[in-house]
Amino acid sequence: MNIYLRNIDPNDYVWIWECRNDEHTRMNSIHTDSISLEDHMSWMKSSSKNPNRKIMIGCYLEDNVGVIRFDIINEDTALISINLSPGHRGKGYSVPILKSLEDIIKQEYRKVKILQAVVKQGNIASIKAFIRANYVKVKEDATIITLEKYI
Ligand SMILES: CC(C)(COP(=O)(O)OP(=O)(O)OC[C@H]1O[C@@H](n2cnc3c(N)ncnc32)[C@H](O)[C@@H]1OP(=O)(O)O)[C@@H](O)C(=O)NCCC(=O)NCCS
Numbered sequence: 001m002n003i004y005l006r007n008i009d010p011n012d013y014v015w016i017w018e019c020r021n022d023e024h025t026r027m028n029s030i031h032t033d034s035i036s037l038e039d040h041m042s043w044m045k046s047s048s049k050n051p052n053r054k055i056m057i058g059c060y061l062e063d064n065v066g067v068i069r070f071d072i073i074n075e076d077t078a079l080i081s082i083n084l085s086p087g088h089r090g091k092g093y094s095v096p097i098l099k100s101l102e103d104i105i106k107q108e109y110r111k112v113k114i115l116q117a118v119v120k121q122g123n124i125a126s127i128k129a130f131i132r133a134n135y136v137k138v139k140e141d142a143t144i145i146t147l148e149k150y151i
Pocket residue numbers: 024025028029066081082083084085088089090091092093094095118119120123124125126127128129132
């Protein structure tokens with residue numbers, strides 16, 4: 001599948017905000033609140049200066065398909081978050097996007113050895129996508145499932 005990741009620039013910030021505030025996304029997120037454009041813009045600005053966070057856009061042909069992000073949360077672990085735009089879900093794009101990000105981390109962030117995903121219970125598509133990308137469940141409680149992959 002012809003999926004690739006690209007770096008973002010400020011022209012992408014509003015589209016990323018729209019994806020984040022999509023109702024289905026919020027329902028499946030740990031934080032379900034809607035975010036104001038103002039708060040989002042200041043979060044994007046601070047994120048762009050944060051060396052431990054990287055946000056990229058997954059593309060299929062010329063189309064923006066979704067947003068993928070990682071946060072380095074300690075020396076060897078990166079927390080991965082993926083959010084496809086509503087029109088691009090259920091088409092199998094998530095796994096190639098997760099794999100492309102993994103390649104970038106392997107090449108450019110060599111200290112990172114563990115990829116971690118924290119998924120809300122019941123978010124079947126997300127759990128299946130991470131498992132298909134070879135993450136394994138390491139922890140679970142009533143609300144959250146944690147999956148990890150050693151790279
Ligand atoms: C979760 C998400 C990343 C999955 O990506 P996707 O490309 O839509 O998923 P896929 O098409 O690869 O489907 C993954 C699997 O889930 C299944 N699936 C998809 N939607 C489903 C649904 N609504 N209910 C049950 N299963 C579903 C698919 O059949 C597929 O199963 P398979 O591996 O057995 O073939 C994407 O749907 C999304 O961005 N959702 C909104 C935000 C979100 O929940 N992000 C994750 C937060 S951790």
